[in-house]
Amino acid sequence: xxxxxxxxxxxxxxxxxxxxxxxxxxxxxxxxxxxxxxxxxxxxxxxxxxxxxxxxxxxxxxxxxxxxxxxxxxxxxxxxxxxxxxxxxxxxxxxxxxxxx
Numbered sequence: 001x002x003x004x005x006x007x008x009x010x011x012x013x014x015x016x017x018x019x020x021x022x023x024x025x026x027x028x029x030x031x032x033x034x035x036x037x038x039x040x041x042x043x044x045x046x047x048x049x050x051x052x053x054x055x056x057x058x059x060x061x062x063x064x065x066x067x068x069x070x071x072x073x074x075x076x077x078x079x080x081x082x083x084x085x086x087x088x089x090x091x092x093x094x095x096x097x098x099x100x101x
Contacts, residue, residue: 021053021054021057021059022054022059022097022100022101023093023097024053025050025053025054025059025096025100026093026096026097026100027093028046028049028050028053029046029047029050029077029078029081029096030081030089030092030093030096032045032046032049032050033046033078033081033082034081034082034086034089042082043078043079043081043082044078046078047074047075047078050074051074054068054100059100068099068100069099069100073099077092077095077096077099080092
């Protein structure tokens with residue numbers, strides 16, 4: 001899990017590789033589901049921490065007060081990530097990021 005968190009604060013040429021919270025959250029969800037850092041419950045734990053990360057950074061709700069991503073969409077994303085080919089990573093990251101921006 002520490003490896004995944006370290007990836008979120010990587011820098012390249014003095015700039016953070018993932019600059020927005022949404023990008024960090026999308027990459028976190030992807031890596032936490034794909035890397036299986038836990039013995040059991042990887043998708044559930046990754047989904048919870050994804051929401052926690054967004055909420056703590058005040059990025060989980062739209063200005064209207066509605067959540068940016070609902071439970072069903074998050075469930076589908078976690079399952080999609082788990083079943084996906086690693087070559088599809090960039091496409092999935094863009095999908096997640098677009099849903100929460």
